[in-house]
Amino acid sequence: MSEVSQLEFLEEEWLEEPQGLLEECQLEYPKLLGVTLVVAIAFLVSVSHALQGSALEEARLHRENLVKKYLKKLKKEDGAIKLVGGRGDFEGNVEIFHDGKWGSVCDDEWDSTEAEVVCRQLGFPGHIKATHSGFFGKAKRKFWMDNLFCGGKETELANCHFDGWGHSDCEASESAGVICKNDDEGGVSTTPKPIPEKIKPKKVQLMKDLEVRLAGGRIPNEGRVEVRFAGSGTAWGTICADGWSLLEGNVVCRQLGLGYANDAIQTDYFGGSNRSEILLSGTECYGNETSLGNCLHHEVGWHSSCSERGTHVAAVTCVDVMADLVFDHVEMEQSLHLEDRLMYLLQCAMEENCVASQAYEIQRDNPNWHLETRRLMKFTARVLNTGTADFRPHIPKHLWEWHLCHMHYHSMEVFATFDIYNGQGVKVAEGHKASFCLEDNQCLPGTEPKYACANYGDQGISVNCADIYRHNIDCQWVDISELDFGLYTLRVAINPEFKVPEMSYDNNAAICSLLYTETYARAYDCKITRP
Known part of the structure; x- marks a missing residue:
């Protein structure tokens, strides 16, 4: 916004809340300083004194519209978002406005789907990259959102599923961000103009x-x-x-x-x-x-x-000692199968966002939603610690969350992800297991288990022990109800966001061919790789 436009806007708002406007000037118009600001305020004061009687009363009658316009100008409507810390308004860490305050967004479960929603809401033609780990600096505000799950069609980030306003276990270094496509040719106007290519930092x-x-x-x-x-x-x-x-x-x-x-x-x-x-x-x-x-x-x-x-x-x-997790892809191949389940039996799972976004649309629009069925691709996830130290959650024990559905505490928000891609590399389905409880379910001979989820016990995976999420456990699936029959790629990743230290992350994922037919699904040709 030019200084002239700023002055016109300030003049209009001065009639309503001069003191509040001065405070907003300091935050929203930091470049309007010195002589320019003094001249602007002097001019507005003179206008305020000149407008008495009927003129001032008329201005007060329009207070509601002016305030709405004011909030819109400053992007202060509930659910509004902005990017901070970047080189322009097309990139930065994401902040969202709620309950009268700006807040940060955590990078748990943050990927290209959520980034696309952010860029769309801001008026950009698409996204280039979803960033993690405070790529544009540490979060300076309270985290408003964590474990976001967007279907991809949402017009606003606030319409996506997440843990609830202010419910987060994230640290300041876990701020989520985006880099949006900054293209003026398609009629998209951005401020400031795109940074010239010659000064854009390259890797x-x-x-x-x-x-x-x-x-x-x-x-x-x-x-x-x-x-x-x-x-x-x-x-x-x-x-x-x-x-x-x-x-x-x-x-x-x-x-x-x-x-x-x-x-x-x-x-x-x-x-x-x-x-x-x-x-x-x-x-x-x-x-x-x-x-x-x-x-x-x-x-x-x-x-x-x-x-x-x-x-x-x-x-x-x-x-000098460290954990090292390996995913058992053989167990997954042998246990993978299909199950059709009534949505009535998925109510607990739906509270944890364990089904596709279309299921929530059915629940909202169909009075008989509980009689509808969802097709679930279920399998066992077995993870062995082959390192030289125990694998422990990075969240302190006093911050673990109690889950009434599962009747135990969850120590990790994102321990594993399950994704399905089509032949063009586009993600077409994903698992949404929100939280995990880690324990020693199976140990090699000579090793005694020491971690258990029950009774608020310590959680982790001991050396030479495995944590097993069996196929009959709630949320241990991918909802493929809307998926067409065909050949796909299945990708299962352990510790996918690299938030818990390990010797190496090169053996934390399995990529498999996935055949999906009307009567069965089969994973084969699996290869161990990194997330």
């Missing part, structure tokens, strides 16, 4: 090695990550923590010979807030690189940008 791979060290820690295997070009003899620089995750942390610990990353931290706890020498920004690793120099980076050099310069410093803690 680059360094052509030289990086020296890495940890600094500021209490012990040698923890601290902020500092880097410099090998053999340069120059000063050490920090790494901006935008998007910093366990994938990057594992590479750092591996390069230093310190084992595995137990935590990848976005903080200045280990110092660095008084240092301006940021050498890398937007670091993105696959996780199995031997050196940080082999990863991709948005910016390299002493002028690298950062969403929270000085306080958003990449840090790690390393350990």
Whole structure:
């Protein structure tokens, strides 16, 4: 909005709430400062004094319309969204307005479907990427939404299913974001205009090695990550923590010979807030690189940008023993089968969003919805810990949620995902198991189980033990009621968001061919891969 337009808008709103308007000016129009703001306010004061009697009374009669227009201008209607921390209004972490306050969105279950809904609501032609792990900086507000599940056709993010306003166990580093298509040609107007291609940061791979060290820690295997070009003899620089995750942390610990990353931290706890020498920004690793120099980076050099310069410093803690989960695809192939179930029997599952979005439309529109049936593809998910340390949930025990339907506490919101793709690579169905309880259901000879869900027991998966979600457990399925018969790809991923540390994530998923017919379904030719 130009300064002239801002002044016209301010003049109109001054008649109603001058004090409130001044407060909003500070938040919404930070560029309207100094002389411009003084002149604007002086002008508005004179207008306010001039408009007395009938003119002022007439303005008051239109208060309701003006307030509505005001809220719309400032995007302050309930359910409104905005993107923050990006280079323009087409990218950033997602914030949503509810109950008079802006709040953040957690990246649990966040993927391209939700990103498409966000970009559509903001008026963009589509999305380029869904971002995770505070890619555009840590969340600065309370989390309003967690475990979002959108069908893809929603016009607003608030119409999607989620855990409920304010119900979240997420940390500030788990902010969800998007990068939308910024195309003016299709009649889509954006502000500001698209950033010229020449200044858009691209992913680059360094052509030289990086020296890495940890600094500021209490012990040698923890601290902020500092880097410099090998053999340069120059000063050490920090790494901006935008998007910093366990994938990057594992590479750092591996390069230093310190084992595995137990935590990848976005903080200045280990110092660095008084240092301006940021050498890398937007670091993105696959996780199995031997050196940080082999990863991709948005910016390299002493002028690298950062969403929270000085306080958003990449840090790690390393350990020499670590869990390592492997999915048993053979068990899945042998147990996979179809079941048609009445929606009346799915009411508990529907409370946890375990069915497709079409089921909720049937429940809303059809008075006899409980007599309708859903086709479920069910299978057993067996996960074995082959590492050297126990696998433990990253959520503290006092934050676990009690689920009345299942009569036990759930310690992980997203432990596994089940997705079905068509021949073009488009996701056509997905499982929506909202939460998980982890325990030692089966152990190898010589190993005693020690984790159990019952009676608020400790949860986890011991070394050489397996957690088993059998096919007859609620929500252990994919709702394929709307799926056409044919050949598809089934993808099952364990710890898919890399939020719990492991030795490697290269064996956390299985990709299988899936044949779906009128009478049966069969998974075959499964291959172990990464999520």
